[in-house]
Amino acid sequence: MTSIETELAPLEFSVTKNLAARSAAQRDEILQNPGFGSTFTDHMVDICWSARGGWHRPRVQPYGPIALDPAAAVLHYGQEIFEGIKAYRHADGSIHTFRPDQNAARLQRSARRMALPELPAEYFIQSLRELIAVDGAWTPSGEDQSLYLRPFMFAKEAFLGVRPAQKVAYYVIASPAGSYFSGGVKPVRIWLSETYARAGRGGTGAAKTGGNYASSLLPQAEAAEKGCDQVVFLDQDGNVEELGGMNVVFVYKDGRIVTPQSDSILEGITRNSLLQLAEDRGHTVERRAVSLNEWRDGVASGDIVEVFACGTAAVVTPIGTLVAEGFEDEQPRGDLALSLREELTDIQYGRREDKHGWLYRLDA
């Protein structure tokens, strides 16, 4: 075990193999039908941080429970951030991830907002490589399957005073993931939450932090009661924000693509990538406030021809219906969302040229 003095020296991970690791046969059976987020690989990565010692004790160890002091700050004040990124198996067996530099930079932005330490991008990427080095065989090879990687960081210092923790843990776990939509991509019904917000001006909406998800659970339950799959939130000015786990994109009749911009929206890497691909095809992209009226009027007049949501887990989801107290707007169906989805996943799975240099090989 080596502790690290300088930030940019590569970390030397200690590796403890899981003696109870599942057999290849057991693993293959799980990979036949992995679902989403319910099965995990045999190992996990963790790196400690302290205000005195910086990043230290990088480890790969058997996947399992984390011992925490009951006074650990995260359990009381929610000082926590995470990322979501996938590993894709290509036809030649190699394992790649997608724009990990972007996830590393976002984890740093989230860390700044939540007063957590910024993990250097090199360490972030190295942590993914270390986990793939022991658990790469868990990357499935079926259509639309991937290994979902979940890096996360939390305040573990045992202290009930309110200030940034001086002891922090960073982990990476991995979960094989099947196709998000069994039986093809289906348009979803979206509930417009007019009672609840997920974030506010100057709040934590742009950080990938658990609290934003906690605050979205009650509106999500309300959506389910109304027969909807997801919630769309408005910001404090009544503009369209996002779904709480996916960004929203509008396609206009003249080919313009418009997506909400505000400091309470989480900048999705899927969205940025889809919009880049759309620009490559000649579409004009506008990032600006979109009011609920613009959305509803645009659909009514035929100016808006397609609305979709996007994020790493589901990639692209067409929005089929917008439901609120007092109205139910059928959304127009187009084919741009699914065509961009195909182009993006073709790049991710190595079926199409990676013109932007977005892929990063993890297993070599």
Ligand SMILES: *Cc1c(COP(=O)(O)O)cnc(C)c1O
């Ligand atoms: C992660 C996330 C997204 C989607 O981001 P991607 O990088 O595309 O996966 C959108 N909204 C919120 C709140 C998120 O946490």
